[in-house]
Amino acid sequence: MLKKLLMTGAAGGVGKSLRPLLHRLAERVVLSDITEISDLSPHETFRRCDLGDRAHVDALFDGVDGVLHLGGISLEKPFDLILNGNIVGVYNLFEAARHHDMPRIIFASSNHVTGFYTRHERVDPSMPVRPDSLYGVSKVFGEGIASLYFDKFGQECLSIRIGWCFPKPINPRTQAIWLGVEDLFDLCERGFTAPRVGHTIIYAVSDNEEMWWDNSSAAFLGWKPRQSSARWRADVLANMKLETPTDPDVIYQGGHFATSKHPDDE
């Protein structure tokens, strides 16, 4: 059991869905976000913080023995926003950890780090990155900082390349990469309690019928997702148009991230 877990990005979709489960993992939970959170449970406290502000990020770490880093820009956006939230922000976070006894970090990376692989390829974390967006590149940066800080300073971090963590899939792509919140919680628990994680990257995806990723290099975590998007298969099929197999949106794992314009040209 952790004594004090820091969760950044706590006001976002994933943070909100994880919050009711975190009392199973930590005695106290510090929720942080740039957006206010007011509906706190007794074991929760809230600290507003812009990840781009080094001193404020540093101040979040007092007594923290685990960090779940969800905060930042979660979509393709103009570079300045991504720079502050996902590049300066992740650097500030790892620097704060380095100065505060290096609590283990779980970093919310993304499938968009490898979004330019096709859906017929089976990708594992040792393969070269093929980001599909500036957002995907920012997650590559986060994984790079995680690698550097482990090799150089011994900072442990589990980078989880999240697929689609929403209540239910909305199309064939999100059906293939759906991640249930119970499975996510189980992965985080294993990340914080495993004897070692070093610098490890894993795809965070439930036990769906279609699988694009190979997590065997992280088998030591013993994570066996139990949820599946299969129960929505009929709904997804009933509500979609037939796909064109030559459409780049359909070819690439990143879907529309792979085909979207540069955000400055939107």
Ligand SMILES: NC(=O)c1ccc[n+]([C@@H]2O[C@H](COP(=O)([O-])OP(=O)(O)OC[C@H]3O[C@@H](n4cnc5c(N)ncnc54)[C@H](O)[C@@H]3O)[C@@H](O)[C@H]2O)c1
């Ligand atoms: N939901 C998914 O399916 C999915 C898939 C892949 C990766 N991820 C990653 O998981 C994390 C959580 O995803 P989500 O869906 O909850 O995203 P979200 O956009 O709903 O939440 C992100 C939170 O970060 C906060 N934030 C943004 N910029 C900030 C800054 N500069 N300082 C402090 N806080 C800031 C936002 O206010 C927001 O509450 C993100 O890092 C995202 O990139 C999510």
